Amino acid sequence: MVDIVDIINVGLFAGALRMATPLVYASLGGIFSERVGIINIGLEGMMLTGAFSGVLATFGTGNPWIGILVSIIVGGLLGLLHGLLTVKFAGNQIVSGTGINIFALGFTAYMSQIVWGSRGASPNVQDLGTVPIPLLKDLPVVGEILGNQTPLVYIALVVVVLSYIVLSKTSFGLRIKAVGEHPAAADTAGINVYKTKYLGVIISGMLAGLGGAFLSLDHLSLFALGMSGGRGFIALAAMILGGWTPFGALGASLLFGFTEALQMRLQSIGALPSQIILTVPYIVTIVVLAGFVRRRIPPSDYKPYLKD
Amino acid sequence: MNEEVRMSQKVGQMFGKIGSKLMTLLQGAMPQLVAVFGAFLVGAIVLLATGHSPIEAYGAMLTGAFGDVFGIGQTFTQATPIIFTALAFLFAFKCGLFNIGAEGQLLFGGFTAALVGISFNGLPVFIHLPLALLAGAAGGALWGFIPAVLKAKLGAHEVITTMMFSYVALYLTSYMVNYPLKAPGWVPQTVFVAPSAELPSILPPTQLSASFILALIIAGITAYLLKRTTIGYEVRAIGLNPAAAESGGINIKRGVILALVISGAMAGLGGAGEVLGVHRRFIDGFSPGYGWDGLAVALIGGLNPLGAVLAAILFGTLRSGGMAMNRVTGVPLDIIFVLQALVVLFVAAPRLIRYLLKKGGFKW
Numbered sequence: 001m002v003d004i005v006d007i008i009n010v011g012l013f014a015g016a017l018r019m020a021t022p023l024v025y026a027s028l029g030g031i032f033s034e035r036v037g038i039i040n041i042g043l044e045g046m047m048l049t050g051a052f053s054g055v056l057a058t059f060g061t062g063n064p065w066i067g068i069l070v071s072i073i074v075g076g077l078l079g080l081l082h083g084l085l086t087v088k089f090a091g092n093q094i095v096s097g098t099g100i101n102i103f104a105l106g107f108t109a110y111m112s113q114i115v116w117g118s119r120g121a122s123p124n125v126q127d128l129g130t131v132p133i134p135l136l137k138d139l140p141v142v143g144e145i146l147g148n149q150t151p152l153v154y155i156a157l158v159v160v161v162l163s164y165i166v167l168s169k170t171s172f173g174l175r176i177k178a179v180g181e182h183p184a185a186a187d188t189a190g191i192n193v194y195k196t197k198y199l200g201v202i203i204s205g206m207l208a209g210l211g212g213a214f215l216s217l218d219h220l221s222l223f224a225l226g227m228s229g230g231r232g233f234i235a236l237a238a239m240i241l242g243g244w245t246p247f248g249a250l251g252a253s254l255l256f257g258f259t260e261a262l263q264m265r266l267q268s269i270g271a272l273p274s275q276i277i278l279t280v281p282y283i284v285t286i287v288v289l290a291g292f293v294r295r296r297i298p299p300s301d302y303k304p305y306l307k308d
Numbered sequence: 309m310n311e312e313v314r315m316s317q318k319v320g321q322m323f324g325k326i327g328s329k330l331m332t333l334l335q336g337a338m339p340q341l342v343a344v345f346g347a348f349l350v351g352a353i354v355l356l357a358t359g360h361s362p363i364e365a366y367g368a369m370l371t372g373a374f375g376d377v378f379g380i381g382q383t384f385t386q387a388t389p390i391i392f393t394a395l396a397f398l399f400a401f402k403c404g405l406f407n408i409g410a411e412g413q414l415l416f417g418g419f420t421a422a423l424v425g426i427s428f429n430g431l432p433v434f435i436h437l438p439l440a441l442l443a444g445a446a447g448g449a450l451w452g453f454i455p456a457v458l459k460a461k462l463g464a465h466e467v468i469t470t471m472m473f474s475y476v477a478l479y480l481t482s483y484m485v486n487y488p489l490k491a492p493g494w495v496p497q498t499v500f501v502a503p504s505a506e507l508p509s510i511l512p513p514t515q516l517s518a519s520f521i522l523a524l525i526i527a528g529i530t531a532y533l534l535k536r537t538t539i540g541y542e543v544r545a546i547g548l549n550p551a552a553a554e555s556g557g558i559n560i561k562r563g564v565i566l567a568l569v570i571s572g573a574m575a576g577l578g579g580a581g582e583v584l585g586v587h588r589r590f591i592d593g594f595s596p597g598y599g600w601d602g603l604a605v606a607l608i609g610g611l612n613p614l615g616a617v618l619a620a621i622l623f624g625t626l627r628s629g630g631m632a633m634n635r636v637t638g639v640p641l642d643i644i645f646v647l648q649a650l651v652v653l654f655v656a657a658p659r660l661i662r663y664l665l666k667k668g669g670f671k672w
Binding site for chain 2 (some may be wrong): 039041081084085086089090091092094095096098099100101102103104105106107109110111113114119230233236237240273275276278279282283285286289290291298
């Protein structure tokens with residue numbers, strides 16, 4: 001007989017927060033891109049490339065913070081590529097994103113063999129460690145869940161708040177909204193539509209890269225083949241479930257993070273086949289998309305905007 | 309004027325016609341050819357930058373893919389499932405739908421085919437094999453039907469739902485072959501299908517099975533469906549302009565559902581082909597991304613069935629040649645996925661290709 005306390009305890013919630021963190025970053029990335037009218041199916045590939053480049057830079061410098069910086073930059077570059085193909089050349093967003101995903105999988109596997117001679121995994125690199133927060137960590141329950149996490153977990157929560165402020169309280173956020181909802185009107189009003197779109201999709205890539213860095217430099221301390229494991233797609237689901245808002249995405253990420261943490265626990269004690277729980281995020285998203293819970297309407301129609 | 313002169317004039321005209329047809333075909337395929345060329349060019353730079361000779365690598369790839377009967381068998385074996393998924397993608401695309409869930413439809417179709425393949429014993433081949441293939445098509449069709457209904461009745465975007473359904477298929481089939489249907493041993497897979505459900509090999513001793521022939525037949529049927537039938541006409545009309553199609557009396561909801569069901573059936577048949585022709589059992593997660601490859605191949609093939617077959621053979625060449633290249637030159641196999649991705653990225657933006665051609669001084 002399995003004791004319920006072995007499954008549901010503070011450790012589970014701490015784990016849920018950790019598993020939610022990469023989803024938080026990537027789903028925020030999804031929001032910035034979709035708000036300017038670009039679907040970013042490439043989140044998965046941007047995360048994976050971020051995870052790889054972060055470990056590569058840390059391997060070279062011994063400093064994981066430099067690794068994180070490189071992850072963000074490389075993610076941003078892939079965002080720029082997605083922007084070039086879909087904004088400047090008005091290419092198909094789904095195809096471009098799919099190309100980025102295939103590229104990331106192939107390129108990181110190729111480079112890991114060139115650099116480390118192994119297709120499976122890189123050697124261990126310096127990780128970020130945990131940052132116990134004084135006072136908070138001594139609180140019962142809350143302290144055990146929140147008080148002793150790694151830096152990127154805390155930063156994720158800060159980025160959620162920042163994203164909310166940027167999107168709803170700043171003029172940049174207003175420009176993003178205008179460009180996504182009505183590019184022609186935004187153009188007439190003197191907003192640089194292309195520049196705003198580029199910024200949106202670059203920020204999207206940077207956040208996805210950071211989510212990838214969490215996986216390889218914080219959660220683990222190495223790069224493993226295909227380690228993003230579909231989280232970019234789950235992040236898209238979290239974005240939709242959260243109604244394209246930062247706090248909504250946080251909530252949805254926490255829900256999916258919780259299912260992942262729960263699945264790992266149940267699997268470790270053999271209580272329930274992991275495959276069944278792993279389908280939960282996808283089924284929840286389908287149900288939500290079908291409007292059974294509440295109608296979700298995307299923030300734009302995703303059409304390329306051509307001036308001529 | 310005598311007979312001979314007139315004959316030679318006629319022959320000349322005929323060749324002229326064929327020539328100009330070929331020219332238009334080539335011109336139509338120009339963006340695709342440039343994309344492939346560009347991908348190999350960028351790939352060569354990656355190879356050079358990482359200390360490998362592109363000429364050696366590409367040479368070994370070609371020899372490996374076509375040098376002997378094994379290479380050829382492997383090339384077409386690898387191309388086969390991608391032909392199915394590419395046809396699946398392009399059929400839905402003609403209806404204006406993005407079916408990016410071919411991966412899941414292929415897996416689920418493979419699973420249902422395996423189910424029929426292992427469930428009966430002693431049936432005659434001419435009953436068991438078609439039954440198993442049909443089960444595969446039905447499984448894939450079902451996996452297309454659900455997102456189709458969600459799209460037609462509730463407006464749920466098929467890009468997201470088909471993708472999500474792919475993962476559901478992956479985990480569901482994984483559960484089935486890890487638990488209730490697991491064959492004895494360590495590997496999560498079913499037992500072998502009955503011999504009466506196997507697709508025969510067509511180029512022994514290679515793995516190439518009759519699934520390849522089936523893929524060609526389905527490509528022909530797809531072309532016929534799209535060009536000569538009412539269904540094809542309706543599908544294309546909806547894809548071109550849904551509003552006009554509707555005012556023209558076409559039932560859009562019905563068309564959308566039909567397109568995704570047929571699309572799913574094609575992918576499912578591809579999965580059945582893999583299960584009944586290559587592995588002879590369902591192996592957990594046997595598809596290394598055939599669904600995504602199908603999307604790429606359909607686009608590289610210019611969204612027509614013949615082009616899809618040719619582009620799938622290109623991908624098959626990369627796969628089988630890549631393994632040989634890896635053996636001979638030690639270049640990591642994964643360079644072929646980089647090449648595939650580069651082709652997709654180029655094809656994603658036809659304007660980019662036009663821009664590059666213009667820069668290079670080509671008129672097009």
